[in-house]
Every structure is written in structure tokens, then in C-alpha cells.
Amino acid sequence: MSAPSTASAPQGQPKVSEREARQVAEEAREQGWRKPSFAKEMFLGRFRLDLIHPHPMPAQEDVRRGEAFLAKLRTFCEEKVDGALIEREAKIPDEVINGLKELGALGMKIDTKYGGLGLTQVYYNKALALVGSANPAIGALLSAHQSIGVPQPLKQFGSQEQKDAFLPRLARTDISAFLLTEPDVGSDPARLATSAVPDGDDYVLDGVKLWTTNGVVADLLVVMARVPKSEGHKGGISAFIVEADSPGITVEHRNAFMGLRGLENGVTRFHQVRVPAANRIGPEGAGLKIALTTLNTGRLSLPAMCVGSGKWCLKIAREWSAEREQWGRPVAKHEAVGEKISFIAATTFALEAVVDLSSQMADENRNDIRIEAALAKLYGSEMGWRMADELVQIRGGRGFETADSLAARGERPVPAEQMLRDMRINRIFEGSTEIMHLLIAREAVDAHLAVAGDIIDPDKSLSDKAKAGAQAGKFYARWLPKLVAGPGQLPNSYGEFHHAGHPDLAAHLRYVERGSRKLARSTFYAMSRWQGRMETKQGFLGRIVDIGAELFAMSAACVRAELLRTSGDHGREAYQLADAFCRQSRIRVEELFGRLWSNTDDIDHKVVDGVLSGTYTWLEEGVVDASGEGPWIADATPGPSKRENVHRPIK
Numbered sequence: 325m326s327a328p329s330t331a332s333a334p335q336g337q338p339k340v341s342e343r344e345a346r347q348v349a350e351e352a353r354e355q356g357w358r359k360p361s362f363a364k365e366m367f368l369g370r371f372r373l374d375l376i377h378p379h380p381m382p383a384q385e386d387v388r389r390g391e392a393f394l395a396k397l398r399t400f401c402e403e404k405v406d407g408a409l410i411e412r413e414a415k416i417p418d419e420v421i422n423g424l425k426e427l428g429a430l431g432m433k434i435d436t437k438y439g440g441l442g443l444t445q446v447y448y449n450k451a452l453a454l455v456g457s458a459n460p461a462i463g464a465l466l467s468a469h470q471s472i473g474v475p476q477p478l479k480q481f482g483s484q485e486q487k488d489a490f491l492p493r494l495a496r497t498d499i500s501a502f503l504l505t506e507p508d509v510g511s512d513p514a515r516l517a518t519s520a521v522p523d524g525d526d527y528v529l530d531g532v533k534l535w536t537t538n539g540v541v542a543d544l545l546v547v548m549a550r551v552p553k554s555e556g557h558k559g560g561i562s563a564f565i566v567e568a569d570s571p572g573i574t575v576e577h578r579n580a581f582m583g584l585r586g587l588e589n590g591v592t593r594f595h596q597v598r599v600p601a602a603n604r605i606g607p608e609g610a611g612l613k614i615a616l617t618t619l620n621t622g623r624l625s626l627p628a629m630c631v632g633s634g635k636w637c638l639k640i641a642r643e644w645s646a647e648r649e650q651w652g653r654p655v656a657k658h659e660a661v662g663e664k665i666s667f668i669a670a671t672t673f674a675l676e677a678v679v680d681l682s683s684q685m686a687d688e689n690r691n692d693i694r695i696e697a698a699l700a701k702l703y704g705s706e707m708g709w710r711m712a713d714e715l716v717q718i719r720g721g722r723g724f725e726t727a728d729s730l731a732a733r734g735e736r737p738v739p740a741e742q743m744l745r746d747m748r749i750n751r752i753f754e755g756s757t758e759i760m761h762l763l764i765a766r767e768a769v770d771a772h773l774a775v776a777g778d779i780i781d782p783d784k785s786l787s788d789k790a791k792a793g794a795q796a797g798k799f800y801a802r803w804l805p806k807l808v809a810g811p812g813q814l815p816n817s818y819g820e821f822h823h824a825g826h827p828d829l830a831a832h833l834r835y836v837e838r839g840s841r842k843l844a845r846s847t848f849y850a851m852s853r854w855q856g857r858m859e860t861k862q863g864f865l866g867r868i869v870d871i872g873a874e875l876f877a878m879s880a881a882c883v884r885a886e887l888l889r890t891s892g893d894h895g896r897e898a899y900q901l902a903d904a905f906c907r908q909s910r911i912r913v914e915e916l917f918g919r920l921w922s923n924t925d926d927i928d929h930k931v932v933d934g935v936l937s938g939t940y941t942w943l944e945e946g947v948v949d950a951s952g953e954g955p956w957i958a959d960a961t962p963g964p965s966k967r968e969n970v971h972r973p974i975k
Contacts, residue, residue: 354617354694357770362879363695367768367872369807369844371837373818375691376879379887380684382446390447393428397451400427401458408727410459411742414585421499421541421974424466429455431495433470434479438491445621445683452625453632460746461586463629465499468537471622472754473500474546474565477614481563481606490544490565498543499974501568503533503592504615507960511759513548513561513612517960518594520549520564522557527564527604529572529597532960540578540588541972542568547594548611560609564599569973572597574965583745588972591958593965620694621686623754627679627704633747634672634708637715640738641665644719655718664714670905671707673898674877677884678703695767696876702760703873705750712747716740758866765865768872769858772851775799779855800848807845812837821882823889826896827903829882832910836875839913843871846920863925871916874909881905 357364362375382390404423410416424430432448434440443451448470456463470476475494478487494500509515518531529549539545545566553559566573577591606614645656645665655661682696716723719740722730727737751757775796779789811817812834821829847868851858858865885902889895934940 354613354620357692359690359692361692361695363699363872363876364692364767364770366840366875366879367695367843367847367868368771368803369841371810371812371833371840371879373833373879373883376681376685377883377886379681379883380688382444382684382687386444386447386687389441390443390450393432393441393443393447394450394454396427397429397454400424401455405455405458405462407459407739408737410461410586411739412728414580416459416461416465416586416588418974420462421465424455424462425496428496429466430469430497430499431475432466434475434491434495438487438495440491440495445624445686446680449624449628449631449679449683452628453635456629457632457636459586460629460633461584463632464584464587465538467625467629468502469494469500471625472502472618473538473542474502474544475500476618476622477546477563477605478565480617481610481614485602486565486605494544499538499541500544500546501536501538501542502615503536503539503545503547505535506532507534507591507958511756513615516548516550516561517962518547518549519962520551520562520599522551522554522601523598525601526598527551527601529564529566529594529599530962531594532962533592533594534960535579535589536575536592537587537589539568539592540575540590540970541974542588543973544568545592546605547599548615549594551608558608561611562608563605563611563614565603565605566597566599568971570597570599573971574967574969575971576965576967576969578970581749583742583748590970595962595964619754620697623697623701624679624683624686626750626754627675627700627708628683630704630708630747630750631672631676631679633743634668634675634711637711637743638665638668638672640740641668641715641718644738661718664718666904667908668711668714670901670908671711673884673901674881674905674909675704675707677880677902678877681880681883695764698755698760698764698767699869699873699876701754702757702764702869703877705753706757708750709744709747712740712744716744758862761866761869762862764869764872768868769847769851771799772847804848807841807848810837810841812839812841821886823899826889826899829885829899829902829906832878832903832906833882835906835910836878839871839875842917843868843875846917850920861925863923863928864920867916867920871913874913874916878906878909 360372360375362372365372365375400423405420410420428441429451431438431440432443432451433445434442436442452463452467455466473494474490478490478494482490490498504513504516506517509517518529518533520527520529527549529547531549533539533547536542536545545568547564547566548561549564551557551559551562572595574593574595575590576593579587579589579591581587581589642656642665645661646654648655650658656665678700682693682700685691685693685696719738722735722738723740726741727739731737755763775792779792779796784792814834817837818830818833821833822831850861850864850868854861881902885895885898888898
């Protein structure tokens with residue numbers, strides 16, 4: 325058995341209370357809603373179909389440029405990318421990365437005036453789905469570089485001088501990485517320990533960053549570090565552009581994972597690293613807001629690659645299930661397998677609808693899509709994993725066998741088990757499922773907290789609470805009656821989605837409208853019941869968000885099916901897939917609604933308390949702990965590195 329760790333918390337780690345941590349996260353949120361939001365309205369019980377239908381469309385010039393690049397990228401992937409080689413060697417060859425640079429893939433989202441391709445979000449996502457299907461590690465490299473790396477925060481918050489200096493490099497030659505996480509800091513940035521101390525015209529950085537995707541090969545870094553408050557300095561967590569070869573930077577370790585073996589992800593130490601003040605993005609203290617705003621659309625890249633995975637899973641499931649016979653007929657004809665194929669097909673259609681709709685809305689910039697992007701990430705990562713898992717099950721023993729082993733004994737080398745391993749990280753990357761539940765739930769109840777938050781705030785005075793009570797009373801007097809009835813109860817509503825010879829999608833949209841009002845009523849009832857304890861009801865909040873994700877996906881699927889019908893592009897088949905998805909989704913929604921009030925949350929809390937107090941240690945007997953010795957969290961005390969620098973510039 326392993327000895328218990330006696331390591332203390334890392335030196336220099338800020339000590340913050342739960343309330344202080346929440347306050348830091350709250351201050352970093354984008355507070356206002358200057359543009360309409362379909363998802364925000366949906367959580368409030370208002371089904372604003374007009375915000376997404378008719379489906380927004382890209383400009384023809386954007387389509388032409390996007391399709392031209394996709395054609396080049398497809399040829400490159402087919403001719404130059406050996407996914408099996410990357411998996412075996414756990415490394416993307418330099419010639420592949422250089423080939424992507426020559427194609428302009430590093431600058432897909434960078435404006436043409438800086439040497440980029442200037443693709444829309446829609447075509448950027450299609451490109452990631454395509455290249456990710458060749459090898460997911462390549463998709464991760466390009467996504468980390470452009471979705472959360474230096475280009476995106478520069479585009480939104482950088483000065484003109486910074487854009488002129490860095491964007492041309494990032495568009496063609498330089499790879500970037502985003503450094504926020506630390507060994508003892510994940511989704512709680514209030515405890516960020518990396519420091520940036522002002523010194524003349526520079527800042528001096530000290531600290532350790534963990535899970536630095538692209539960090540092993542990066543040329544430029546965007547680093548989040550804490551500036552101490554002092555005379556002339558507001559202080560706070562701030563964002564800096566840092567040259568990766570600066571003196572004092574050491575990539576101490578290249579991490580290895582269960583999947584994404586080609587991922588260049590490491591541990592980076594900063595020791596007395598001087599960074600010009602001109603390289604700070606935005607003002608001091610704006611780092612978290614920059615990071616969160618960057619992720620608002622940056623999160624769309626991950627579900628885009630999940631769409632690509634779903635398409636591949638569907639192709640393999642179709643081909644294999646038609647070939648493999650059991651008891652005299654193809655396995656696809658057996659209901660137990662057929663329902664899995666139907667789930668993969670319907671879910672791939674809906675997930676592509678969610679991603680394309682959210683991306684097109686991002687391109688048009690008419691709507692606030694922070695909730696839609698978060699829902700897309702949450703739903704895509706969960707459903708993508710399920711689709712990969714179902715494919716392995718359909719393939720049976722061959723699904724568990726590696727592609728190399730299959731090839732060695734003369735069968736088609738289908739990397740289903742690799743897909744399962746590669747997809748697993750998506751439920752953790754860029755906000756775990758649990759964190760996404762809390763993030764979306766916070767946005768979903770924003771309107772309630774805006775009118776009633778002072779009532780449950782322990783720091784507010786009685787007079788403040790009284791004023792909040794009066795304000796809340798007026799809001800709910802207007803809002804609650806609207807949740808009683810709506811178009812979802814009228815049999816002819818959404819008639820433009822009901823056509824002869826096609827499944828009736830109008831019925832599903834009526835269900836979504838009714839579900840939206842029921843979701844809002846449930847949220848209101850929970851806030852009335854638990855008040856200040858609402859934030860601790862994470863099981864309830866997670867189910868609320870999951871219902872919202874299903875309702876959003878149903879809406880997107882129906883809107884996409886109607887778009888394809890009117891354009892004459894597989895309209896009848898699209899309606900069939902949308903109908904199948906909505907029927908499957910409605911079953912999940914009904915289960916989630918039931919579990920809002922009938923669940924094991926309270927008994928689960930008691931069991932957890934028992935586990936942590938050692939009540940059940942007898943249950944752990946009879947096994948050997950193979951995990952070995954060592955602290956649970958590595959020491960991240962600032963200081964000079966004692967390890968070899970494994971930074972690997974691309975040659």
C-alpha cells in the first residue's frame with residue numbers, strides 16, 4: 325500500500341476562502357447582456373425561435389474561400405498525414421507541422437491583412453473536424469494555437485502594435501500555447517500562484533504551469549500571472565505574451581496521456597523571466613476576463629472535432645455492421661445493434677446542427693452566444709464520448725483491439741479503441757463537464773440573481789434586502805404568469821416544420837417550447853426552496869443544464885432539417901434524422917425532469933461524508949494499490965529549474 329502523502333501545500337500558494345474564490349470568478353464574468361441570446365431566453369422559459377430560424381447563412385465569398393481551403397486540407401490529410409505513425413511514435417512529425425504552416429493552417433482565424441486565411445468560425449470548425457479525423461492530436465494542436473492561444477485574445481483585446489508585431493508570425497510560422505493551469509490550480513483561478521512583479525519597463529515572471537498544450541513546441545505563450553498590488557499598479561491576474569525561448573523558461577516535462585499521444589503538452593517553469601510591459605494584453609487585473617471571453621467562442625472548436633468523430637463512427641458502424649453477420653443476417657439488422665447505429669446517426673446530425681448554428685451566430689455577431697458555445701462544448705463532449713463507446717461495443721472484441729494488431733493478423737486496421745481513448749479528454753478539456761454545468765447554471769439564473777440576489781446575500785443590509793424584495797416582486801409578477809401557457813400548447817404552432825411526406829417536426833418544437841417553460845418554473849421553484857443554498861445543489865443544477873442542452877440540440881436539429889429541406893439538400897433524410905434525434909432526446913429530457921426531484925443527492929452526501937471520514941475503509945481491503953509512492957500534487961515552489969529543458973522547436 326502507498327504511504328500517505330505528507331507534502332504540504334506549495335509555497336507561495338494564495339490562501340483564499342470559498343467566498344473569495346467565488347468573488348474572483350464572478351468579477352471575471354462578462355456581466356451584461358448587450359445582445360439577445362437564444363439559450364438565455366430558453367432558460368427563462370421564453371422559446372425565441374426567431375433568433376435561430378430561419379437558419380443564419382454564410383456569405384457566398386466566405387463559402388468559396390472556406391471550401392477551397394477544405395479541399396487543400398483534405399488532400400494534405402490524405403497524402404501527408406499518417407495517423408497510425410503519430411499514434412506509434414507519440415509525436416506529430418515536423419514535416420507535417422511544416423506542411424500545415426505552408427497551407428496557412430496556423431492562420432485560419434487570423435485576418436488576411438496579417439497574413440492569415442481569415443476563415444469564418446463555421447469553416448474553421450469544419451477544418452478542425454477534418455484534420456482531427458486524420459489524427460486528433462493535430463486538431464488539438466491547431467485548436468490550442470488559435471482558439472485559446474495568443475491569436476484569439478490578441479484579436480479581441482490586443483493593441484494595434486501587438487497585433488502588428490505578433491499576428492503575422494502566428495499566421496504562418498509561430499505556434500502558440502495558453503498557460504493558465506498550475507499543479508494546484510485548475511478551475512479555481514483565485515489561487516493562481518505564478519507572479520508577475522513589475523520592474524521598470526518589464527514584469528518578472530516566476531511560477532510553474534501545468535498541462536500546457538502546445539507548450540513543448542510553442543514559440544509564443546499567453547501566460548496568466550498575478551501582479552501584486554503596489555503604487556501605480558492595480559494588480560490582479562493579468563495576461564502576458566511571452567517568447568517561449570526567453571531566458572529562465574524551462575519545459576521540464578512532456579506529459580503522456582491515455583489518448584492524444586501526439587499532444588505536445590508539458591510542464592513549464594518560469595524563473596525570473598523578464599517580459600516587456602508592452603507585452604501585457606489589456607490592463608492589469610483583466611487576465612481572467614480575457615481568458616473567459618476568449619473561451620466563449622473558443623470552446624466551439626472542441627465540439628467541432630466531436631462532430632468529426634461522430635461522422636467517422638457512423639461510417640465505420642455502417643460498413644462493419646453490414647459486413648458482419650450473426651445468426652444468418654447482418655448485425656445491423658439485430659435491434660440491439662440497430663438502436664446504437666440509430667443513436668450515432670441521429671446524434672451526429674444534431675451535434676453538427678448545434679455546432680454549425682452556434683458558429684454561424686458567432687460569425688454574424690448579432691447574438692450573445694456564450695451559453696450556446698458552452699452548451700455545445702458540454703453536449704458535444706458527452707455525446708461524442710458515448711458515440712465512440714457505442715462504436716467499440718458494435719465492433720465487439722475488434723473494438724478493443726488496436727489497429728496495429730488488427731493489421732498484423734490481416735484485418736482492416738480500424739482504430740476504434742484509439743478513438744475512445746482520444747475522445748475521453750474532451751469531457752475535461754476547456755472546462756470539465758462538472759465545471760460547465762456550474763458555469764452554464766450561473767448564466768442561466770443570472771436574471772434571477774439580478775433582481776433577487778441581494779435577498780440571499782449575507783453581506784447585504786436589511787434595507788438592501790427589502791429593496792431587492794420589492795424589485796423581485798415586480799419582476800416575478802410579470803414573469804411567472806407567462807410560464808403558464810404558450811405556443812407549445814397550440815396544435816398548429818410552428819406549422820412551417822410540418823410538411824406532407826415528412827415527419828412532423830412542429831410537434832417537437834412545441835415540446836421544446838413547453839419544456840422551456842417547465843424548465844424555468846423548476847428553476848424558480850428551486851430558488852424559492854433553497855435560496856442561498858442553491859449554489860450547493862450541484863446535482864440539481866447539472867440536470868437543469870442537461871435539460872437545456874437537450875432542448876437546444878432539438879431546436880438546432882429541427883432548424884437545420886428545415887434549412888436542408890428548403891435548399892433541396894437531403895431534406896427528407898434530414899427530417900428523418902431530426903425526428904429520430906428529437907424522439908430520443910425527449911426520452912432523456914423526461915428522465916432528467918423526473919430526477920430533478922426524485923434522486924439520491926441527499927444519501928449521496930451522507931455516503932461521501934462517510935468515505936472521507938474513513939467509515940468505509942474496510943471496503944477497500946483485499947486489493948493491492950499499484951499507484952506507487954509520491955505526493956498527490958507536485959511541488960511548484962518558485963525557483964530555478966533543476967531539470968533538462970525538453971522544449972522542442974519545430975525544424
